[in-house]
Amino acid sequence: MVKLLILGTPNTGKTALCVRFMTKRYIGEYDHKKEITYRCCRLVDQEAVDLEILDTSYKERWSPSLKASICWADGFLLLYSITHRQSFLEVSRLKRLIDQSKQSLAVPTVLVANKADLEIGREVTTEEGQRLAHDLRCGFSELSVADSALAVEAAVFQLIRRVLDQQRPLTYRRSYMLTMRHALTTKLTRSKTMQW
Numbered sequence: 001m002v003k004l005l006i007l008g009t010p011n012t013g014k015t016a017l018c019v020r021f022m023t024k025r026y027i028g029e030y031d032h033k034k035e036i037t038y039r040c041c042r043l044v045d046q047e048a049v050d051l052e053i054l055d056t057s058y059k060e061r062w063s064p065s066l067k068a069s070i071c072w073a074d075g076f077l078l079l080y081s082i083t084h085r086q087s088f089l090e091v092s093r094l095k096r097l098i099d100q101s102k103q104s105l106a107v108p109t110v111l112v113a114n115k116a117d118l119e120i121g122r123e124v125t126t127e128e129g130q131r132l133a134h135d136l137r138c139g140f141s142e143l144s145v146a147d148s149a150l151a152v153e154a155a156v157f158q159l160i161r162r163v164l165d166q167q168r169p170l171t172y173r174r175s176y177m178l179t180m181r182h183a184l185t186t187k188l189t190r191s192k193t194m195q196w
Contacts, residue, residue, distance in 0.1 A: 117146055
């Protein structure tokens with residue numbers, strides 16, 4: 001079971017992202033006062049993964065329920081809107097809360113820049129998002145929940161892979177990396193010897 005938590009300020013598209021991932025449909029308006037847990041099973045890299053995704057209502061300050069939600073989760077999607085700089089600035093605070101609650105700097109997290117279809121109202125550049133993701137040790141994805149179910153799935157799968165990698169024993173991770181390195185080396189060797 002992989003448990004994911006979606007965090008961000010209001011109107012960043014948290015619930016829309018959840019519904020898009022679950023149903024592939026886009027709905028623009030939601031009740032932002034409720035917390036909802038979505039459950040499903042997805043095939044990720046030929047592995048069936050049971051998921052629970054918690055869509056939180058926004059809490060201005062540190063609260064016991066937010067801390068409990070953070071402690072519950074295995075991985076985090078941090079959303080901001082490219083058309084709202086304040087939502088971008090809030091991401092660092094949320095990541096600090098996660099790191100403090102988990103007492104770790106290696107928590108699986110993906111930073112998601114939403115509303116990429118609203119280029120005319122952009123307040124946060126792609127480069128700023130990438131730099132913040134690098135500084136916070138997060139994955140990064142810029143997308144439009146409204147435009148692309150595939151981009152949403154790719155962002156969530158990126159997080160699931162990070163969680164699964166962290167859950168695997170260290171020896172498995174090492175053998176997996178060695179297997180991948182061998183496969184890539186073999187492929188590169190074959191491509192060098194092929195004549196065009």
